Amino acid sequence: MAVIGAGVIGSGWAARALACGLDVVAWDPASKGEQRLREAVANAWPALERVGLAKGASQQRLSFARDLPGAVADAGFVQESGPEIESLKRSLLADIDEVARPDVVIASSSSGLLPSRIQDECRHPERILVGHPFNPVYLLPLVEVVPGARTSSDAVEKAADFYRRIGMRPLNVRHEIEGYISDRLQEAIWREALHLVADGIATTEEIDDAIVYGPGLRWAFMGTFLALHLAGGEGGMRHALEQFGPALKLPWTKLQAPELTPELARRVIDGTKAQADGRSIKQLERWRDERLIQIMAVTGA
Incomplete structure (x- = not known):
């Protein structure tokens, strides 16, 4: 799993995926992004141990890429968790779309932006959707799956399947609306x-x-x-x-x-x-x- 953006939400995604036994590659342009990410994961780990770790779960399976292509190139699922600024997300998702494998779903952690707008600059908008989690991501199971006008039904199904795999409860928001449900x-x-x-x-x-x-x-x-x-x-x-x-x-x-x-x-x-x-x-x-x-x-x- 690739985690793009290592703030509160991005680090929560990383901690959840690691606890489920996945390899996680993260990237954040901030100078202390890796340090903050590893500290956040370490702080969450005792709670995840209480809940129960999957076989092979380890903080050592977290790596930090030097750039965006390095984080995304081999990922089987991409979760973008950058700042909630529409222009930034439009640009960032387009950059991710350029380097991610063609079969990979790209989900944004946006908490209210319309997916049809943030997928607009992507060459492959059919694989772009919103996967809106709740803080703390590593414990709370709900994730709202919100497709845009050009998101394919296959991408929605793939995203829901992935989220179930990491112990989440996907809620399909059938009609695109600001703020979701x-x-x-x-x-x-x-x-x-x-x-x-x-x-x-x-x-x-x-x-x-x-x-x-x-x-x-x-x-x-x-x-x-x-x-x-x-x-x-x-x-x-x-x-x-x-x-x-x-x-x-x-x-x-x-x-x-x-x-x-x-x-x-x-x-x-x-x-x-x-x-x-x-x-x-x-x-x-x-x-x-x-x-x-x-x-x-x-x-x-």
């Missing part, structure tokens, strides 16, 4: 959370608590629709819609995002810094991973 839902919560902070209604910690100790517990194993079906009692979803449907017209949510003013940014940054309570990002990642492993063990995710 999960990020559109998360974005709605994020907008409302920012409004609550901006209006002085709640702190970042109070808002997080409202999720962690409430619906977040349900969401670990039950989505919004099934939860509402149960809320309707014996009448199920039909009764729930009759009872709660009218409330949808109440102006509870603002829909539009608030302006990210310096004061709002300060409140959000200061609030999350207090929540971190002196723990580094690496420490928080290990704390998060331990709890995710426990939840996944219970839910079978």
Whole structure:
């Protein structure tokens, strides 16, 4: 597997593939890209050992290429995880397309860009699609597979098969749309959370608590629709819609995002810094991973 871009998402892909016993060749133009990648994989490895490593899994199977062609030339699958800038992804995917073997699928980790646009400069757009993962990639199984207008059905099937091979749960997004499915839902919560902070209604910690100790517990194993079906009692979803449907017209949510003013940014940054309570990002990642492993063990995710 070739991993292009060694940031948070790219390193997550590398760690997952290595844990599944694959060879991984990575490339990132940043001067300290290899160092950051290896540190990120090492930080993720204890969690992967807890989950269970495949036969032959080893951090030693990670290599770092000197250039893009060197990373892609012999890869059986390419995962691009560069910055979320459309012009950059269009150019980068076109460069990958020029040097990858003709039978290889090229997936982008984009979290919201339209695949039809980012595949537009490629000579072989039929093999370009979006494979949108969720952080931490090495633990969370969901990957949204989003084809562009010129992506072939064969490429979609190959991508889904590959993702299953490395323990993921591919979700085929049949209709191309900005933000895909999960990020559109998360974005709605994020907008409302920012409004609550901006209006002085709640702190970042109070808002997080409202999720962690409430619906977040349900969401670990039950989505919004099934939860509402149960809320309707014996009448199920039909009764729930009759009872709660009218409330949808109440102006509870603002829909539009608030302006990210310096004061709002300060409140959000200061609030999350207090929540971190002196723990580094690496420490928080290990704390998060331990709890995710426990939840996944219970839910079978």
